[in-house]
Amino acid sequence: MKKINFAIELGSNMTSIYKAGVGVVLHDRSVVVTGIKGKHEVAVAVGNDAYTSGMEYRKVVDNGQIDFSLAEILLGEYFKKIEITKRDGVLFLVSLDNMKYVAEFKNLAYALGVNYVKVLPSIIATTYGFEIENFRKSFLIVDIGVNTEIAVINNGRILTGATVYNGGSNIDQKIAKLIYDEKCIEISKESAEKVKNELATLLPNDIRSMTIEGFIKDTTEYSKVEVSSSDIFGIVVSEYSNIASAILQIISSLDSEVNLDIKRHGIYLCGASSKIAGIEKFLKVKLDLESFRYKPNIVTMIGAGQILDDEQNIEKLVAQNS
Structure with missing residues (x-):
């Protein structure tokens, strides 16, 4: 067999x-x-x-x-x-x-x-990877990567869930557009991803910055420009707010018993784009959930x-x- x-x-x-x-x-x-x-x-x-x-x-x-x-x-x-x-x-x-x-x-x-x-x-x-002990209860799993996967799972069965097209890919595109529009530099998608990985934050007082290279707008000349966490802060907050709204929409469709399980167990979070400063506090406030469990994207x-x-x-x- x-x-x-x-x-x-x-x-x-x-x-x-x-x-x-x-x-x-x-x-x-x-x-x-x-x-x-x-x-x-x-x-x-x-x-x-x-x-x-x-x-x-x-x-x-x-x-x-x-x-x-x-x-x-x-x-x-x-x-x-x-x-x-x-x-x-x-x-x-x-x-x-x-x-x-x-x-x-x-x-x-x-x-x-x-x-x-x-x-x-x-x-x-992903649910199995969190090594959840009481699998017969309901759990909220959120995987934030290029896009975002949200599901409520009970005993190995998806009760409700969705793929949400908010996440790392959107942030990359918006960073590239912002740098083009505001700093007049055209950067590659790889550079935009690097900016996201180095500077993206949900903490308003983050002061990190970096220098990147790209083409001067409407020319073939190369130049450098400095980008800071504060430059892209609005993009990041907007994207993760959309993710939080999608999670709330899914939770709102559940019955009271399942909601009680989620309140008790909190959010199980993973994915490459979940590794961002301030995400735990941000989601706890947005979702009114106290418990927060995180594992890497593996x-x-x-x-x-x-x-x-x-x-x-x-x-x-x-x-x-x-």
Whole structure:
């Protein structure tokens, strides 16, 4: 009997693959440089090799939307690298919004020669990664990354949830626009992301600053400009306020018993864009929740490992959340 022995999360920034009994065997960028060989589009470089190649790379997942043709090229190279074959089974961990593409994910696996495949919302694996003791209660899970995943989960089943298109990607775009509009410098998306990672804060008195380079507006001349936390503070507060509003909207749809569980357990927070100064106090005030539990963005892969250990539970979780 075939067994699911790999879990795959094809994220907007990174692709992670977990092998049962081993751990994370791949964590690399979800980007690819392609070329034409005969009549077919093929990989020239993938992952970090593509990102640092100096060639124009393409994102496999752009603002949550998956290009399945590029995904086949990217995962084809990754499957070869870690030796996933037709004898293996794979579990795709996908965003809530992308659960409508279950058939496409299965066809992707089939195209890569893997015939045993399941699809599960990634936020279920995230819940397992928090190592919650009383799984029969209801818990609020929030994963803030490029976008934001919000779900209320009880006993491995999503009671309600949504993908919210607020998060790191929006902040990057707004930072680039602000620097262009106010400082007359055009910067790359990588530079905008660096500004976000270095300076984004929810603390109004943050005084950090940095110097970045870019093209002077409407010219080909290069220049440097200083950017501070206060410059981008309004962008950051607005984005996280939108996330808080989305969480409140989801909570408001729940019955009193589930709300009581959430009040008792608080918010379970993870994701690359949750690593921001002041977020705990900000969300406690916005959501009126006292308890706050945080784990880094590897939490989904930690949960994936736990799920892969129990084949029967995989079937149950997939059935509950399909």
